[in-house]
Amino acid sequence: xxxxxxxxxxxxxxxxxxxxxxxxxxxxxxxxxxxxxxxxxxxxxxxxxxxxxxxxxxxxxxxxxxxxxxxxxxxxxxxxxxxxxxxxxxxxxxxxxxxxxxxxxxxxxxxxxxxxxxxxxxxxxxxxxxxxxxxxxxxxxxxxxxxxxxxxxxxxxxxxxxxxxxxxxxxxxxxxxxxxxxxxxxxxxxxxxxxxxxxxxxxxxxxxxxxxxxxxxxxxxxxxxxxxxxxxxxxxxxxxxxxxxxxxxxxxxxxxxxxxxxxxxxxxxxxxxxxxxxxxxxxxxxxxxxxxxxxxxxxxxxxxxxxxxxxxxxxxxxxxxxxxxxxxxxxxxxxxxxxxxxxxxxxxxxxxxxxxxxxxxxxxxxxxxxxxxxxxxxxxxxxxxxxxxxxxxxxxxxxxxxxxxxxxxxxxxxxxxxxxxxxxxxxxxxxxxxxxxxxxxxxxxxxxxxxxxxxxxxxxxxxxxxxxxxxxxxxxxxxxxxxxxxxxxxxxxxxxxxxxxxxxxxxxxxxxxxxxxxxxxxxxxxxxxxxxxxxxxxxxxxxxxxxxxxxxxxxxxxxxxxxxxxxxxxxxxxxxxxxxxxxxxxxxxxxxxxxxxxxxxxxxxxxxxxxx
Numbered sequence: 001x002x003x004x005x006x007x008x009x010x011x012x013x014x015x016x017x018x019x020x021x022x023x024x025x026x027x028x029x030x031x032x033x034x035x036x037x038x039x040x041x042x043x044x045x046x047x048x049x050x051x052x053x054x055x056x057x058x059x060x061x062x063x064x065x066x067x068x069x070x071x072x073x074x075x076x077x078x079x080x081x082x083x084x085x086x087x088x089x090x091x092x093x094x095x096x097x098x099x100x101x102x103x104x105x106x107x108x109x110x111x112x113x114x115x116x117x118x119x120x121x122x123x124x125x126x127x128x129x130x131x132x133x134x135x136x137x138x139x140x141x142x143x144x145x146x147x148x149x150x151x152x153x154x155x156x157x158x159x160x161x162x163x164x165x166x167x168x169x170x171x172x173x174x175x176x177x178x179x180x181x182x183x184x185x186x187x188x189x190x191x192x193x194x195x196x197x198x199x200x201x202x203x204x205x206x207x208x209x210x211x212x213x214x215x216x217x218x219x220x221x222x223x224x225x226x227x228x229x230x231x232x233x234x235x236x237x238x239x240x241x242x243x244x245x246x247x248x249x250x251x252x253x254x255x256x257x258x259x260x261x262x263x264x265x266x267x268x269x270x271x272x273x274x275x276x277x278x279x280x281x282x283x284x285x286x287x288x289x290x291x292x293x294x295x296x297x298x299x300x301x302x303x304x305x306x307x308x309x310x311x312x313x314x315x316x317x318x319x320x321x322x323x324x325x326x327x328x329x330x331x332x333x334x335x336x337x338x339x340x341x342x343x344x345x346x347x348x349x350x351x352x353x354x355x356x357x358x359x360x361x362x363x364x365x366x367x368x369x370x371x372x373x374x375x376x377x378x379x380x381x382x383x384x385x386x387x388x389x390x391x392x393x394x395x396x397x398x399x400x401x402x403x404x405x406x407x408x409x410x411x412x413x414x415x416x417x418x419x420x421x422x423x424x425x426x427x428x429x430x431x432x433x434x435x436x437x438x439x440x441x442x443x444x445x446x447x448x449x450x451x452x453x454x455x456x457x458x459x460x461x462x463x464x465x466x467x468x469x470x471x472x473x474x475x476x477x478x479x480x481x482x483x484x485x486x487x488x489x490x491x492x493x494x495x496x497x498x499x500x501x502x503x504x505x506x507x508x509x510x511x512x513x514x515x516x517x518x519x520x521x522x523x524x525x526x527x528x529x530x531x532x533x534x535x536x537x538x539x540x541x542x543x544x545x546x547x548x549x550x551x552x553x554x555x556x557x558x559x560x561x562x563x564x565x566x567x568x569x570x571x572x573x574x575x576x577x578x579x580x581x582x583x584x585x586x587x588x589x590x591x592x593x594x595x596x597x598x599x600x601x602x603x604x605x606x607x608x609x610x611x612x
C-alpha cells in the first residue's frame with residue numbers, strides 16, 4: 001500500500017439520472033413473483049401448524065437417562081425448593097392468596113414441558129406481572145368484603161383497617177366462591193382469573209399471526225430496564241406496610257405511591273415492634289447469605305443453599321411456638337387448602353374493562369420470557385422458536401386461568417439456578433412440579449402460621465438485581481444520551497405516576513427518538529488517515545487529513561422523503577460547497593439543461609454511516 005495518497009487535481013463523478021421505470025426498462029428488471037391470496041393463506045396456515053406442534057416429541061424419545069436424569073432431578077428439586085417461598089411471596093404482590101403462587105409454578109412447569117422449546121428455564125409468577133395484576137385487582141375488585149371473610153380488609157381500597165390485627169388470615173374459599181349480587185362485585189381471584197385468560201388469548205392470537213418478534217420491537221431494552229426498575233419501586237412500596245406491621249389503605253390510579261408513603265409516615269409511630277424485629281432478622285439473614293455465603297458455596301457446590309425455604313421454615317416454626325398471631329398481632333397467611341382448587345370458568349364480562357392492561361401484560365410477559373430463553377439458548381448452543389414460545393406462554397395462561405392463577409412467565413433467578421444446577425432437558429419441569437404437588441398434599445398446611453412480613457423480606461431481597469439496573473442509566477448516558485432519556489422517562493413515569501403510564505411514556509419516547517434520528521441523522525465531513533485506509537470525521541479525529549479536491553460527506557441514516565431537505569442542507573453546509581456556483585457550472589454544460597438533483601452532484605463522495 002502506498003504511504004501517500006495520490007489524488008488527481010480534479011475528480012468528477014457522473015452517472016445518469018434515472019427514474020424507477022426507466023431503470024427497470026434499461027436493465028431488464030425482473031420483479032419477484034408474488035403468490036396469490038390463496039397461496040399466502042396456505043403458507044401462513046402451514047407455518048402456524050409447524051409452530052403449534054408438541055416440541056416434547058422432538059426430544060422425549062431421544063432422552064438419555066444416563067446423561068440427563070441425575071442433572072434433571074437435582075435441578076428440578078432445587079428449583080422446586082426455591083419456588084415454594086418465592087411463589088407465595090409473588091402471589092402476595094398480586095393481592096392473591098399466597099398459595100396461588102404454588103399453583104402457578106405447578107401448572108406453568110407442566111405445560112411448558114410439553115410446549116416449550118428451551119430446556120433451561122423456570123416459569124411461575126414474576127414480580128413485574130404480579131405488580132401489574134395487583135394494579136388491575138385494585139381497580140376492579142370489590143370494595144365490599146364477603147360476609148364470611150375475616151381478612152378481606154387486606155383488599156380494601158376505601159378505608160384503612162383499624163389495627164394491624166385486621167390482616168390476620170387469608171381464606172381462599174371466601175374468595176373462590178364469592179358470588180355476584182344485584183350490583184356486580186368481584187373478588188380479587190375473579191379479577192385475576194379474567195385477566196389471565198384474556199392475556200392467554202392475546203398471546204395465542206399473536207402466535208397465530210406470528211407477531212412475537214414484532215411485539216418486542218416496541219419494548220426496547222431501555223424501556224424494559226427502566227420500567228422494571230419502576231416496578232421494583234412499587235414492590236417496595238407495597239411491601240413496606242408488611243415489614244412495619246402498619247395498616248394502610250390500598251390506593252389505585254395515578255400517584256398512588258405518594259398517598260401510600262403519606263399514610264406510612266403518618267402511622268410510623270404505630271408500627272408493630274414484633275413485625276419490625278422479625279423483618280430485620282430475615283433481611284439480615286437473606287442479605288448475608290446472598291453477599292457472603294452464596295459466593296463461597298458456589299465454589300464448593302453447584303446447588304445453592306435453600307436459604308429462602310429455611311427462613312420460611314424457621315419463621316413459621318417461631319410464629320407457631322410463640323403464637324405471634326395472637327400475642328404479637330402479626331399478620332400470618334392463615335388457612336391453606338389441601339390439594340388443587342376446583343376449576344372454574346373466568347368471568348369474561350370483565351374483559352372490556354381490562355383489554356389494554358391485558359395487552360400490556362401479554363407483551364411484557366412474552367418479552368421477559370423470550371429475552372431469558374434467548375440468553376440461555378445462546379449460552380448452551382441451541383436455538384429456540386419465538387413463535388412456539390408465544391404459543392407456550394399463551395396456553396400456560398389459558399390453562400392457569402381456570403385454576404385462579406395470576407399471569408405467568410419465565411423467572412430470571414430460578415432459570416439461572418436451574419441451568420447452574422445441571423438441568424439438561426425439560427424433564428426438570430416434571431420434577432419441579434412433582435415436588436410442589438407433594439408440598440400441597442403433605443406440608444402445605446404447616447405454612448398457615450407463616451408471618452406475611454417474612455414473605456415480604458424474601459420478595460425485596462430477590463429484587464436486588466432489578467434495583468441495581470439503575471447502573472444502566474449511567475452506562476447509557478455515556479454511550480447514547482437519547483437512550484438514557486428513554487430509560488429515565490420509563491422509570492420516573494412508572495415510579496411517580498403509575499406502571500401503565502410509565503410503559504406508555506417509554507414506548508412513546510422511543511418512537512420519538514427513532515423519528516428524530518430518522519429525520520436528523522448525524523452527518524460528518526470525512527478525511528483520510530495517512531498510511532491507512534481509514535476515513536474519519538475531521539472534527540473529531542485530529543489525525544484525519546482532508547483529501548485535496550475531494551469532499552467526503554457521511555450521512556448517518558437512510559435517505560427518504562422525510563429527511564431529504566435536511567440531507568440537502570447538511571450536504572452543502574458540511575462540505576462548504578456553493579449551490580449557486582454548482583447550478584451555474586452545470587447550466588453551462590450542454591448535456592445538463594436542468595439544475596442538478598441530489599443524485600447528480602459533482603466532486604462529492606457520499607459515504608454511508610459507519611460507527612467508529
